[in-house]
Amino acid sequence: MRNVSPVIHTARPSRSAHTQEKPYRCEVCNKRFGRSDLLSRHATLHDSQQTSSSAKRRRIASVFRASKACEACAENHLRCDDDKPCRRCKRRGIQCSLAPAHVEEAANTAFRESTLVDAGGSTPFQQPELSPMIGFGTTMAMNENVESSSALEAQPASSNAATLGIEMSSETGDVLPDPYLTLLQPNSGSISPDFYSSKPGGLIDFALETNLDLSIADLSFLESYNTDIPFVNEAAYTALSPVPSVRDVDGEASRLDGNVREDRYVERLRWRFVPVSQDHGYSEHGNLLLEGQAGPGDTPQSLRSLPEGSTSMECVDLSLRDKILSIVLGQMPQPLSRAISSFPSPELLDRLILYFLTIPISSAGAWFHRPTFNVKQARPEVLLAMAAAGAVLTPDSALRKLGFAMQEVVRHHLPTLYEADNTLIRDLELQQAYLLYLEISLWSGNSRKIEIAESFRQPLITILRRRGMFYTAEYPPINLHPDDTDRITESKWCSWVRQESTKRLVYHLWEYDMQTSMVLMTKPLISYAEVSIPLPAPPYLWLANDAEQWKRLYLSWQAQCQSFPRVITISDCILNMDLLESHRLLTDMTISCAAVLHALWGMTTEYKQMNMLITRDSRNNNSNLDGNGAVNQPGHWHGGLVMASRYQQLSEMLNYFGIGHRDDGAVHWHCIQMHLHMSLEDIQLLAAFLQNPSHPNGILPSIQAWSRSKEGRWAVWHAGQIFRELKILSPQHLRNFTAIALYHSTLTLWAYSIGRGRTVTETGSVIWLDGTETSNLQRFVTLERNQPMLQGLSSKDEPIDLHDPKATLTLAVQLMRQNHGGQNAAEPPLVVNLVHLLEKLREITS
Numbered sequence: 001m002r003n004v005s006p007v008i009h010t011a012r013p014s015r016s017a018h019t020q021e022k023p024y025r026c027e028v029c030n031k032r033f034g035r036s037d038l039l040s041r042h043a044t045l046h047d048s049q050q051t052s053s054s055a056k057r058r059r060i061a062s063v064f065r066a067s068k069a070c071e072a073c074a075e076n077h078l079r080c081d082d083d084k085p086c087r088r089c090k091r092r093g094i095q096c097s098l099a100p101a102h103v104e105e106a107a108n109t110a111f112r113e114s115t116l117v118d119a120g121g122s123t124p125f126q127q128p129e130l131s132p133m134i135g136f137g138t139t140m141a142m143n144e145n146v147e148s149s150s151a152l153e154a155q156p157a158s159s160n161a162a163t164l165g166i167e168m169s170s171e172t173g174d175v176l177p178d179p180y181l182t183l184l185q186p187n188s189g190s191i192s193p194d195f196y197s198s199k200p201g202g203l204i205d206f207a208l209e210t211n212l213d214l215s216i217a218d219l220s221f222l223e224s225y226n227t228d229i230p231f232v233n234e235a236a237y238t239a240l241s242p243v244p245s246v247r248d249v250d251g252e253a254s255r256l257d258g259n260v261r262e263d264r265y266v267e268r269l270r271w272r273f274v275p276v277s278q279d280h281g282y283s284e285h286g287n288l289l290l291e292g293q294a295g296p297g298d299t300p301q302s303l304r305s306l307p308e309g310s311t312s313m314e315c316v317d318l319s320l321r322d323k324i325l326s327i328v329l330g331q332m333p334q335p336l337s338r339a340i341s342s343f344p345s346p347e348l349l350d351r352l353i354l355y356f357l358t359i360p361i362s363s364a365g366a367w368f369h370r371p372t373f374n375v376k377q378a379r380p381e382v383l384l385a386m387a388a389a390g391a392v393l394t395p396d397s398a399l400r401k402l403g404f405a406m407q408e409v410v411r412h413h414l415p416t417l418y419e420a421d422n423t424l425i426r427d428l429e430l431q432q433a434y435l436l437y438l439e440i441s442l443w444s445g446n447s448r449k450i451e452i453a454e455s456f457r458q459p460l461i462t463i464l465r466r467r468g469m470f471y472t473a474e475y476p477p478i479n480l481h482p483d484d485t486d487r488i489t490e491s492k493w494c495s496w497v498r499q500e501s502t503k504r505l506v507y508h509l510w511e512y513d514m515q516t517s518m519v520l521m522t523k524p525l526i527s528y529a530e531v532s533i534p535l536p537a538p539p540y541l542w543l544a545n546d547a548e549q550w551k552r553l554y555l556s557w558q559a560q561c562q563s564f565p566r567v568i569t570i571s572d573c574i575l576n577m578d579l580l581e582s583h584r585l586l587t588d589m590t591i592s593c594a595a596v597l598h599a600l601w602g603m604t605t606e607y608k609q610m611n612m613l614i615t616r617d618s619r620n621n622n623s624n625l626d627g628n629g630a631v632n633q634p635g636h637w638h639g640g641l642v643m644a645s646r647y648q649q650l651s652e653m654l655n656y657f658g659i660g661h662r663d664d665g666a667v668h669w670h671c672i673q674m675h676l677h678m679s680l681e682d683i684q685l686l687a688a689f690l691q692n693p694s695h696p697n698g699i700l701p702s703i704q705a706w707s708r709s710k711e712g713r714w715a716v717w718h719a720g721q722i723f724r725e726l727k728i729l730s731p732q733h734l735r736n737f738t739a740i741a742l743y744h745s746t747l748t749l750w751a752y753s754i755g756r757g758r759t760v761t762e763t764g765s766v767i768w769l770d771g772t773e774t775s776n777l778q779r780f781v782t783l784e785r786n787q788p789m790l791q792g793l794s795s796k797d798e799p800i801d802l803h804d805p806k807a808t809l810t811l812a813v814q815l816m817r818q819n820h821g822g823q824n825a826a827e828p829p830l831v832v833n834l835v836h837l838l839e840k841l842r843e844i845t846s
Contacts, residue, residue: 070096314376316350316383323380324349324387327413344402349387350375352399356390361732364389366591367504368432369497371545378429381417385410385433385440392440395732395826404449407440411452425463428502434460435509442516443736445829454520457513461525469506470531472569475499480554486547493547496554500537507536507591514598515737517605518671518744521680528599532571535587542588560586574599577657593657593664600654601672607646612679614643650676666725670718671741674748677715678706683751690754690844700755707755713781713788716752716802719745720769720790726815727770727793734819735828743834746812749790750841753805769802793818809842 022032024039028046033039072089073080080086085096325343344352353375357364364370364386375383384406391403414434418424438460441453468474478496480489510526517524536542541557544550561567573579574596580589654673662669685699706712722745726734734742749769767776767786779785790800793814800807813835820827827835 070098072096314374316346316353316375318346320375320380320383321346321349324384327380327384328409330413330416344387349383352387352390352403353383354390356386356393359390359393360730361735362389362393363508365543366588367501367508369501369542371543372494372497379427379433381410381413382429382433382436385436389436389440392444397826400829403440404444404446407437407449410437411441411456426467428498428505431460431463431505432501435505435512439512442512442519443828443830445831445833450520454516454522457509457516458525460509461513464506464509465530469502470526470533472532472534472567475503475534477567480551480558482555484551489551490547493550496550500542503533504536504542504591506531506533507595510598511594514601515740518601518675519737519740523605523609524598524602526598526602528574528602529571531595531599532569534567534569535573535583536591537588538586539588557586570595570599577653577660581660589661589664593661594668596657596661597665597668597672600650600657601668603650603653604672604676607643607650608675608679610646611643612681614640615679647676667722667738667741670721670725671744674715674718674722674745677711677718678748678751680744680747682706683747686751686754687841687844690846703751703755705755707752708784710781712752712755713784715748716788717769717777717781719748720771720788723790723811723815724770726819729819731819731821734816735831739816739828739831739834742812742815743837746809746838749802749808750805750845753802753808754845756803766799805845806842809838809845813838813842 022034024033024036025031026033026039026042026046028043031042033042069078069080070084070086070089072092072094073086078088080088084098089096321343328343356362357368357370357373368386388403388406388410391399391406394400394403410433414430414437417430424430438453438457441449441456444450464470478492478499480492484492510531513524513526516522538557541550541553544553568579568583570592573583573592577596580587580592580596583592654669654676658669658673682699682702686703689699722741726738726742729738765776765786766789767774767780768791769788770790776786780788788802790802790808790811792798792800792811800811802808816827816831816835820831
């Protein structure tokens with residue numbers, strides 16, 4: 001089996017590379033170490049040397065061990081009862097006696113040698129093999145060092161099973177080696193310098209990497225969650241409050257990392273991931289273990305309870321928790337006993353799943369059918385993915401890290417599952433789990449996860465495409481009759497739910513593909529021309545609680561649909577947007593309008609790619625030179641007339657959509673319009689130029705020309721409208737795509753300000769870019785009249801002059817922080833990184 005470097009040593013080489021020091025010094029011999037745990041282990045050697053004799057050490061160990069383990073338990077490295085004879089010996093019918101001194105000493109020595117590492121060494125982290133299925137629902141005791149089958153024995157259920165989350169035998173415990181304690185140490189190191197080298201890639205990048213390792217505070221919180229489940233016995237959910245204690249821990253780590261990274265910001269504007277030796281697929285698996293001690297009253301107050309009676313579904317029990325745990329065990333290094341005892345309890349898993357399904361900031365309700373969702377019938381893979389999604393949505397840093405670790409487990413497990421049985425590619429719940437882990441990765445704020453999300457979306461798209469899920473033929477109409485019996489109605493309801501769930505999964509995947517394209521400035525993988533599926537059903541049908549209610553509503557909906565000659569598809573609505581209005585009561589308008597915008601974005605990216613090629617060609621002036629360097633006349637490949645015609649058609653389609661349906665997708669609509677009229681790639685080059693003005697790249701004249709053009713003024717108008725839409729968002733809703741939209745609009749306004757300069761002043765009255773549309777807009781766009789400005793976050797704030805680029809950046813940072821509760825809020829990792837980007841951009845702006 002191949003060994004790879006463990007995650008526990010990510011901090012040491014990073015610190016050595018940047019600071020060349022070992023901060024932890026031994027008080028006895030003055031030897032220095034790079035980590036505190038190495039110093040502690042070294043100190044134990046001094047303690048043992050001060051002991052008078054080895055016999056005394058053996059007597060101390062013998063007395064301590066004999067009070068807990070009999071000879072049989074000690075031989076198998078299992079925890080024994082204090083009362084003799086112990087339960088294990090009684091059950092097996094063997095003699096129960098204290099272990100001799102030489103046996104105890106040998107056992108202790110073996111474990112000390114297996115866990116002790118010196119200052120320069122490392123413990124190999126073996127890539128695990130899939131473990132065989134273990135008997136679940138019963139108590140287990142495990143140790144890989146025991147050759148006999150007695151190491152795995154079924155035991156009666158213990159009284160504290162709910163606390164541990166699995167019915168663990170008292171035999172498993174203290175005598176086991178502890179390889180996970182160092183796995184859970186926080187990563188205090190910094191990122192390798194070559195991580196910041198500039199390369200072409202996506203459009204955004206973060207100078208601040210998200211720290212996904214668990215700190216001591218995280219461990220304490222997580223341990224308390226297994227005994228005192230969050231969201232219970234508190235007020236009904238309204239909005240998430242700040243978590244000062246967790247924020248302080250994260251803030252300190254951010255400040256430490258920021259000192260190293262502050263001079264390398266602009267070099268990493270393009271999105272990419274540069275792996276180092278410590279990066280591997282199992283680097284976060286240590287976060288799955290909930291170690292630490294905490295009292296039951298230590299649950300952060302930011303975790304609100306779920307609304308009472310929010311769901312009638314079954315709860316996660318021990319057997320379901322064990323099925324989820326079996327997935328994790330297949331990816332954990334040996335031995336497995338600590339993973340079993342430290343994995344989240346059923347109560348915590350149940351609350352995380354319910355949190356994902358019910359919290360307002362989650363989109364789960366749009367593509368997971370809650371009325372028929374039953375955890376006891378669901379696949380463990382989708383339960384694990386839902387728990388991970390719920391964990392990363394919480395404002396608690398420790399739970400977020402747990403969620404990211406769960407997401408990695410799902411990512412590793414699904415390909416193995418598909419390879420073992422190819423028929424599982426048709427399983428709807430596995431497809432939902434796949435899309436969930438992609439979403440978690442994309443919005444994680446971690447460069448490695450985002451790059452994985454970009455590259456791993458193709459398999460799921462291929463699975464659905466090759467199953468025919470992009471075409472109408474796979475969604476035959478389900479005809480319901482008033483005289484259908486209850487059994488027939490129930491059967492048709494279940495068939496309809498599955499069909500509608502698949503349809504909504506396709507729509508949600510299309511949305512994910514579009515957002516990935518817009519975030520990373522790449523071409524969508526799903527063509528707007530290939531998706532031809534029926535419109536999604538209206539919310540009142542989707543949310544029907546039972547078959548009887550669904551039958552009553554469906555008969556009425558079915559009668560209204562008969563007025564149309566055939567089933568209307570989303571491709572029909574793209575060609576004729578009036579169909580959206582005629583079907584307003586027969587479809588989910590939010591999803592349908594979003595799908596039309598997805599198609600319009602696909603058309604926009606096609607136009608922008610061709611326009612970028614032509615613009616780059618004209619900027620370089622290379623295509624007009626013949627072999628001797630003489631200037632030729634422009635060739636027929638320029639296609640100026642074609643590009644102008646395509647731009648005119650796109651503008652007409654977007655404007656027509658905006659007249660009737662702008663409110664159903666305002667942020668997406670303004671974002672597409674903004675990108676149509678500007679080049680985010682040029683803005684990235686402008687930032688690089690400002691950091692290193694001595695390197696001429698010709699981008700500043702291009703930005704200046706754009707800022708004085710009609711296209712530039714249209715772009716800043718739509719950017720200002722994005723500010724307007726996001727200012728009215730509910731607390732904690734400025735995340736994921738909306739945070740990216742705010743970031744892109746801020747860059748647009750900033751580049752416009754740089755291009756215009758401080759000396760230029762428009763004439764006329766003020767036009768508020770984040771205000772309502774008035775007659776002054778056309779004068780501003782067409783004639784360059786009026787002075788563009790932004791309003792502050794409150795009526796007391798001073799307005800923002802668009803010719804002050806720093807003020808625009810400050811406003812965006814304030815908006816992000818205000819939406820997440822102010823200075824002490826626990827912003828999502830993506831928001832934290834975007835704020836860091838904008839602050840560093842403000843520093844280099846003169």
